Amino acid sequence: MKESGIDVIGLAAGEPDFDTPEEIVDAGIEALRDGFTRYTPNTGTSKLRQAIVDKLKVDNGLEYSPDEIVVSNGAKQAIWQGLLATVSPGDEVIIPAPYWVSYPEMARLAGANPVVVPTSAEQGFLMSPEQLEAALTPKSRLLILCTPSNPTGAVYPAEHLEALAKVVARHPRLLVMSDEIYESICYEPARHVSFAGLPDMSGRTLTVNGFSKAYAMTGWRLGYLAAPKHFAKAAAAIQSQSTSGASSIAQQAALAALALGPRGGKPVAQMVAAFRERRDYVVERLQQIPGVKLAEPQGAFYVLPDMSAFFGPGVEAKGYGPIPDADALAMYLIQQAHVALVPGDAFGAPECIRISYAASMATLKEALDRLVRALQPDVFTRSS
The missing domain is CATH 3.40.640.10 (Type I PLP-dependent aspartate aminotransferase-like (Major domain))
Incomplete structure (x- = not known):
């Protein structure tokens, strides 16, 4: 998608976005x-x-x-x-x-x-x-x-x-x-x-x-x-x-x-402070989305929200089609919101999606704006 000129935001990386000190x-x-x-x-x-x-x-x-x-x-x-x-x-x-x-x-x-x-x-x-x-x-x-x-x-x-x-x-x-x-x-x-x-x-x-x-x-x-x-x-x-x-x-x-120095000294402390600011922002934005459930992370640079409200048997996204599981939801989000995330099944959490906040605040703000639009309650329907 990137090679074809689409502006995709990747929040899947398992590595810091900072340069080595x-x-x-x-x-x-x-x-x-x-x-x-x-x-x-x-x-x-x-x-x-x-x-x-x-x-x-x-x-x-x-x-x-x-x-x-x-x-x-x-x-x-x-x-x-x-x-x-x-x-x-x-x-x-x-x-x-x-x-x-x-x-x-x-x-x-x-x-x-x-x-x-x-x-x-x-x-x-x-x-x-x-x-x-x-x-x-x-x-x-x-x-x-x-x-x-x-x-x-x-x-x-x-x-x-x-x-x-x-x-x-x-x-x-x-x-x-x-x-x-x-x-x-x-x-x-x-x-x-x-x-x-x-x-x-x-x-x-x-x-x-x-x-x-x-x-x-x-x-x-x-x-x-x-x-x-x-x-x-x-x-x-x-x-x-x-x-x-x-x-x-x-x-x-x-x-x-x-x-x-101990625990990495000043360079590591600065990175951790930035990660904490990002963590707080991402958690706050996710908590405002109806249907998202999450435990606030206390470390690392990931959040693993339960997104099961947005997929399952009979669930469809308007103008897109069925979303039976987290893999399908991740595919929907990359195709419709142009945000790349990692489905939770690989982590033994099939009801979740992993989001890495090892990205700049500007990138995270744009990504969360896109996710909020794509996860509006009226977008999803569930057949009985």
């Missing part, structure tokens, strides 16, 4: 000019692994040693290697829904069976301890938590995580993978808490993080896994036989990122 870019350029362009140790340079250890202690209250850190080509690779290092064919992986699209597929690729635990906007998209307990069986091996969450923006409070940890403690075979890639994008009073820092959970938890979201470094492809030594060693062995070490240039840039 100048200090980080300069470090990458300096690495190139200094000839730092050769292979590094498989698990990352010693300087970067130590800097990550220091960051985890200062920001998260976690104690690791450099040999418990595996630097990878993005947090996605860290998750995949963590799965391969911990699960066996036939094991079960507990995944609260809505979830990031790759979790269930990675579990399947590892030979495990994903066990999806649905949550709702009414419960803030937070899995309850009772739901976790009910999902566990003797085959349960790994629980994947993402906080702040993609796609919901939900942030698990400390007391909620502590209640989940008590359930985990009662099941000695169960491990936890804590995906904390959005930890820096958290809106007060919500506060990010690392699962590994809870009582008795450090030896049961694999912590995943990276540089893509907080530092607007998505294209640099750099993440890391922090885990008990035996799991880190296994993940490192997997990496050595697949991609080997991460980019030497990106690793030098990451050192500059971590040197910006």
Whole structure:
């Protein structure tokens, strides 16, 4: 549509719209000019692994040693290697829904069976301890938590995580993978808490993080896994036989990122402030649309409204045709309003649509104006 000259607004991207901070870019350029362009140790340079250890202690209250850190080509690779290092064919992986699209597929690729635990906007998209307990069986091996969450923006409070940890403690075979890639994008009073820092959970938890979201470094492809030594060693062995070490240039840039200060320092704080302003605007506009239901996100840069009032059996849009599900609604919105969004089915939330507000305020205002016009109640009819 764009190639044909249509003005389409894309609110589907899972990456910050900001440029990588100048200090980080300069470090990458300096690495190139200094000839730092050769292979590094498989698990990352010693300087970067130590800097990550220091960051985890200062920001998260976690104690690791450099040999418990595996630097990878993005947090996605860290998750995949963590799965391969911990699960066996036939094991079960507990995944609260809505979830990031790759979790269930990675579990399947590892030979495990994903066990999806649905949550709702009414419960803030937070899995309850009772739901976790009910999902566990003797085959349960790994629980994947993402906080702040993609796609919901939900942030698990400390007391909620502590209640989940008590359930985990009662099941000695169960491990936890804590995906904390959005930890820096958290809106007060919500506060990010690392699962590994809870009582008795450090030896049961694999912590995943990276540089893509907080530092607007998505294209640099750099993440890391922090885990008990035996799991880190296994993940490192997997990496050595697949991609080997991460980019030497990106690793030098990451050192500059971590040197910006606790939780990313001023550059990250400025980005988070902008995201919060956008979050507030998008939530306010969506709440004014009759039929839209949503839980206000406390982190990340997504909102996942329940849009089921606008689709279903017998629902039609005037002058357009049937809209049976969220996929059809997303197609209607891109064709009629020229706004590109992501249907929720891929996230395990078929009643929802994900909207990314990683875009300028001017872009968001125009997009919401278009959505409001396209979602007027009199546009939709429902046959009995």
